[in-house]
Amino acid sequence: MTDPLTVPPVLRGNYAFFFDLDGTLAEIKPHPDQVIIPESIRMALHQLAQQQQGALALISGRSMVELDGLAAPYHFPLAGVHGAERRDIKDQTHIVALPSTLATEVEQWLTAGMATLPGSEIENKGMAFALHYRQAPQHQLAIERLAQDTVARFEGLALQPGKCVVEIKPAGINKGAAITAFMQEAPFRGRLPVFVGDDLTDEAGFDAVNAAGGISVKVGQGNTQAQWRLANVAETHRWVLQLAQQHALTDRREGYESLGRSI
Numbered sequence: 001m002t003d004p005l006t007v008p009p010v011l012r013g014n015y016a017f018f019f020d021l022d023g024t025l026a027e028i029k030p031h032p033d034q035v036i037i038p039e040s041i042r043m044a045l046h047q048l049a050q051q052q053q054g055a056l057a058l059i060s061g062r063s064m065v066e067l068d069g070l071a072a073p074y075h076f077p078l079a080g081v082h083g084a085e086r087r088d089i090k091d092q093t094h095i096v097a098l099p100s101t102l103a104t105e106v107e108q109w110l111t112a113g114m115a116t117l118p119g120s121e122i123e124n125k126g127m128a129f130a131l132h133y134r135q136a137p138q139h140q141l142a143i144e145r146l147a148q149d150t151v152a153r154f155e156g157l158a159l160q161p162g163k164c165v166v167e168i169k170p171a172g173i174n175k176g177a178a179i180t181a182f183m184q185e186a187p188f189r190g191r192l193p194v195f196v197g198d199d200l201t202d203e204a205g206f207d208a209v210n211a212a213g214g215i216s217v218k219v220g221q222g223n224t225q226a227q228w229r230l231a232n233v234a235e236t237h238r239w240v241l242q243l244a245q246q247h248a249l250t251d252r253r254e255g256y257e258s259l260g261r262s263i
């Protein structure tokens with residue numbers, strides 16, 4: 001789909017919320033370590049999760065360890081590394097790992113390849129590797145070539161392009177599959193999925209949510225399969241705050257009504 005898409009409604013009802021992190025809940029920064037989710041937004045996510053009986057998960061390219069740090073003190077269901085890691089509502093983890101010899105060989109190969117590209121950076125996530133060029137945009141083509149050579153050389157890997165990054169992840173892993181897995185489990189099952197994301201990795205999530213008749217929301221510009229659009233992270237934050245308030249109001253109203261009925 002192309003522009004323009006409109007801002008999604010403030011939803012009321014039984015939803016399963018899925019949020020991407022970088023570029024959606026957190027502003028893009030020069031370095032991955034500089035990112036934060038503002039406290040008011042973390043709290044609103046927690047309220048929204050409580051209002052939906054826990055049916056809210058973060059779906060990110062980051063590792064689950066990093067996601068927990070960024071969401072602290074709250075503890076949400078998570079899909080990390082584009083879905084290669086998943087933690088369900090019961091705290092059980094589901095991990096797609098690379099054979100350890102393969103992971104070591106890939107890391108050595110990438111480290112050698114990136115050594116000649118000053119300013120570039122490798123982020124090792126265990127079963128995936130992000131090749132960052134935000135600080136060295138002149139090396140974009142060389143990094144894309146290195147990533148392509150890597151998936152051609154080693155079996156079972158796939159490319160995941162992103163914002164000033166090319167990632168190498170286990171083949172068959174994507175955010176859509178992670179959302180679909182959550183939707184088969186309580187408390188997500190039976191609810192309408194809502195997924196908000198900003199980047200190419202989020203398109204698989206939009207496809208999964210569209211196929212389930214849910215609500216897909218793209219943050220920022222660019223072609224997308226999403227049905228709705230929020231202009232940027234600030235507008236996403238406002239929408240999340242409105243959602244949390246709206247659901248709190250609905251809960252209070254229903255509380256008063258049931259109190260009235262029982263009197």
Ligand SMILES: O=P(O)(O)OC[C@H]1O[C@H](O[C@H]2O[C@H](CO)[C@@H](O)[C@H](O)[C@H]2O)[C@H](O)[C@@H](O)[C@@H]1O
Nearest residue numbers: 021022028029030031032060061134163164165
């Ligand atoms: O799926 P997401 O939650 O959007 O995560 C995608 C990747 O985000 C991080 O990298 C990106 O954000 C950085 C901080 O703003 C930025 O410096 C970098 O250029 C972006 O590519 C993270 O480092 C990756 O591991 C995530 O996969």
